[in-house]
Amino acid sequence: MYKLRLIIKREFLSKVRNRSFIVMTILSPVIMVAMMALIAYLNVKNSEEVRTVAYIDQSSIFADILKDTKTTKYINLTGVPLDEAKNQAVAADYYGLIFIPKQDSLDLLAKSITFYGEGSPSLNLIGSLENKFQRKIRDIKIEKLGFDTALIKAANTDVEISSEKYTGEKGSKIGSILKMIAGGAFGYLIFMFIIIYGTSVMRSVIEEKTNRIIEVIISSVKPFKLMLGKILGNALAGILQFIIWIISASLLMFAISSFLGADFSVMSSNSPQLTPEMTAQMQESLSGNLTLVIHELKDFPFVTLFTAFIFYFLGGYLIYSSIYAAIGAAVDNETDTQQFMLPVMLPLIVAIYVGFSVIENPHGPIAVGFSIFPLTSPIVMLMRIPFGVPWWQIALSMTLLLVTFIGVVWFAAKIYRIGILMYGKKPSYKEIYKWLKY
């Protein structure tokens, strides 16, 4: 135990004192916050931009609905011939020109409206225009049929379905969104950690090999202890780095948002995983109904999530970093690692993609399968846990992870033990299989 502690200490110190580690630790949060600030800034700029759209309304039905909004300005060119209007629109650099011809029937009219523009117009704009025209035409038709539009509007009712578990716990959309964010963040964290520090373990093994110090060391300690010390030392350095990142990034973010008044909540509308409606709801509810959010957070399975995070974090990191250590031991230099890297990265990348589908359907067969499969479970299961997972699935997934962990570490230690003393051979899978039997 004393020697293991010595090795962990050395690995930790040599990692932490490394110049690139220090630079990365300081620069990363700065870069991250700068990028977020840039995105937020562009977002604000984007929403401030006003598009000018001209229209020719020969049917003279729609003039009252083409009113200026925050982002779109309408210019009435009715009366101007189409060709000339086009020229004008180009000269004035309008975003587009809507041409509404006069038609005998409304149905025919509905099919004959054209949008002229420089390139393909934004789908959002076209969608909202279609909606507007559709509603207007419906209103006209209703009126023609002799109904009172006001009465019909009064007959419309907003329906909202609230969800509740059999056991009585209340669910809500805000809750779902919060769960998604929490699970996703933890899953991503594990993914990043495994990739960054797994590779770092591998580099450190290769370094010992190329320095030729390895034989000196393993005449004093068992190779397994050295491998374990390396993995744990790097993990400690990683945890320290992550903590520094999180603290300094949040401090920076706080400082910037209070000094520049940049609204970071705009950010969230740009994250690709969220559909626009979800974001809208989230923003609405976040600002409008803070008490509800707090209420949701109170019911959040923090203890379960946190315990699971620790377990899956340790399991996942230890499995992958021992594979990385074995790869480092098998090769002579970093360029030779390529052929072994892809099979290792694949399950991790699959896990992240499956994570997206978990958001859609947390209890579907894909989500369940990959949250039990041990090479993907650390990421996928964490994304599922906030939505509530049956205990037997968690138990099965954890057991499998544990069994795999023991198997993989045993296997990696074997390759490691032989590999660190092998020089000059470019290892093939066949060669490595042979080492297992030495």
Next chain:
Amino acid sequence: MNTLLRVENVVKNFGAYRALNKVSISVSKGSIFGLLGPNGAGKTTLIRIINQITGPDEGQIFLDGKPLCPDDIASIGYLPEERGLYKNMKVGEQAIYLAQLKGMSKADAKAQLKMWFEKFEITSWWDKKVQELSKGMAQKVQFIVTVLHQPKLLIFDEPFSGFDPINANLIRDEILGLRDKGATIIFSTHRMESVEEVCDHIALINKSNKILDGELNAIKKQFKTNTYEVGLIADDLQALETEISTKFQTGPAIFKSLNHDLKLNIKLSDKETSNDLLNYLSTKSQINHFVELVPSANDIFIQAINNNTNV
């Protein structure tokens, strides 16, 4: 004499390849044991087994009469042929770390290191990073780290590689000094002149088998051919050579001499002694040079390997 290390019938296979075939050696306390053999003979494998880096497939190893156990690494110091240090770690810090791995306390390691650094006049290196040192300098640090914890058994694999003659002599004297203080040393090298200088006992391994084992002097006796190198002065060298060659088996010899003399290697039969030859020669000529030809370690090495290969 007392045996410190006994290796008994050790077998090691790598897949279908047998790296060591029932090798046994026994190393006496306080001796320097030369472990010799051509490249790829299995020396390094044997040394790694003694260091418990790999385990034997068959056979047993005893240290001080007891079977080798994991705690014994503290009583062994090993300088491998493939050696190095962490490049971006400071010399002193690194030496302390390696000593601690061998079971020394930090304070102990520091005190011992100070003593050695002063002895080698390298105290100014303490806070330097290893990458700032030359290869020879790093080798010196490595040597110190190997012997620092005062192990009973020291194993040096090519200890002189990378040293200039002056430093090689320094290291050699240190090795002899350690032996005199009671350490037992296993010494593996290809440089036969250093074997001659330091080894008391040698074992030769070729193609996974031990082919020769014994005290260096005994082996030399075993390999000597009862041949004498002589330099003779006479009026008619030609006639003298013809006369001697009728009585003994002779061959030309090469050595430096101030005189113009007849240089011959004369091989005696098992019954004849050097006195017989001296008596005979003294009647025929003036003997200017008379030396028994003792095989060098180099000769023994080459001859033993060739014999083994031809068999």
